[in-house]
Amino acid sequence: MTATIGRRTQAERSAATVAALVEATIEAIGEVGYHGASLGEISKRAGISKGAIFRHFDxxxxxxxxxxxxxxxxxxxxxxxxxxxxxxxxxxxxxxxxxxxxxxxxxxxxxxxxxxxxxxxxxxxxxxxxxxxxxxxxxxxxxxxxxxxxxxxxxxxxxxxxxxxxxxxxxxxxxxxxxxxxxxxxxxxxxxxxxxxxxxxxxxxxxxxxx
CATH class of the missing domain: 1.10.357 (Tetracycline Repressor; domain 2)
Structure with missing residues (x-):
């Protein structure tokens, strides 16, 4: 039971990170344009390290x-x-x-x-x-x-x-x-x-x- 809850919590954390990155990408492209929306800009807006992005997106x-x-x-x-x-x-x-x-x-x-x-x-x-x-x-x-x-x-x-x-x-x-x-x-x-x-x-x- 504990392991199941732990896996679910990890999945929820992962989903929240993905949602934050997607939202930051939308905001960045909308405000500074496609070419201005670098991974550095997106990670800064999302509050997530640039390296962590690649744990969720290739x-x-x-x-x-x-x-x-x-x-x-x-x-x-x-x-x-x-x-x-x-x-x-x-x-x-x-x-x-x-x-x-x-x-x-x-x-x-x-x-x-x-x-x-x-x-x-x-x-x-x-x-x-x-x-x-x-x-x-x-x-x-x-x-x-x-x-x-x-x-x-x-x-x-x-x-x-x-x-x-x-x-x-x-x-x-x-x-x-x-x-x-x-x-x-x-x-x-x-x-x-x-x-x-x-x-x-x-x-x-x-x-x-x-x-």
């Missing part, structure tokens, strides 16, 4: 990919909360959904995705390791969209909407740090919601706008 890339996966899981948990029946009183309002998606994409943790996607353009190993994470994220987002918008939108239209919104709001989030255009932001959401109403041929507007 390389910096392994740690970075673990951080990317954690950001993915956080996004999906946040998106799932929006569509839970107990968290809403009626059908999904597309305008409200887009506002929430935009807010999540502008969250500071999403800067990790931007940093890693840009770095992966020229780093083949990182690109290869990130591809399944990105693919899984988009697949999960698309399925959430199907669940949220059915039957107002057909499944293929819901998937198209989901990925289109992500790419649009990603670009908006990147540009707004250098060239913000707040006067277009609200009208963009309203007009896109109306466009999808018309494209889908919905008898009732998905946007909840009544138009």
């Amino acid at each position: 390389s910096r890339t392994d740690l970075v990919v673990a951080a990317a996966n954690e950001v993915r899981h956080r996004h999906i948990r946040s998106a799932a909360e929006v569509i839970r029946p107990e968290n809403r009183t009626g059908p999904i309002d597309l305008v409200e959904l887009m506002v929430r998606v935009r807010g999540q994409i502008r969250h500071r943790t999403n800067a990790v995705w931007f940093e890693l996607l840009v770095a992966a353009r020229t780093e083949a190993d990182l690109r290869e390791r990130l591809e399944p994470v990105a693919r899984a994220l988009l697949a999960e987002v698309e399925e959430l969209a199907v669940a949220a918008l059915s039957p107002a939108l057909p499944a293929d239209m819901a998937r198209l909407l989901a990925t289109s919104l992500i790419h649009m709001f990603d670009g908006e989030a990147i540009f707004r740090s250098t060239y913000p255009r707040p006067e277009l932001e609200e009208s963009r959401i309203t007009h896109i919601a109306g466009a999808f109403d018309r494209l889908s041929g919905a008898t009732e507007p998905v946007s909840g706008s009544g138009s």
Whole structure:
């Protein structure tokens, strides 16, 4: 019994260390960028020696990919909360959904995705390791969209909407740090919601706008 408790405690300590390293990696990439997030920077933020990192991760890339996966899981948990029946009183309002998606994409943790996607353009190993994470994220987002918008939108239209919104709001989030255009932001959401109403041929507007 004592040995079992000891093993469980060791596993818990290991899990806590991994969680601290992943969180420190997310914070470091978000604040100082992918190239600035060295193992020394990460270990300092986590309060864990650089050498101890290699007891849990074989390389910096392994740690970075673990951080990317954690950001993915956080996004999906946040998106799932929006569509839970107990968290809403009626059908999904597309305008409200887009506002929430935009807010999540502008969250500071999403800067990790931007940093890693840009770095992966020229780093083949990182690109290869990130591809399944990105693919899984988009697949999960698309399925959430199907669940949220059915039957107002057909499944293929819901998937198209989901990925289109992500790419649009990603670009908006990147540009707004250098060239913000707040006067277009609200009208963009309203007009896109109306466009999808018309494209889908919905008898009732998905946007909840009544138009």
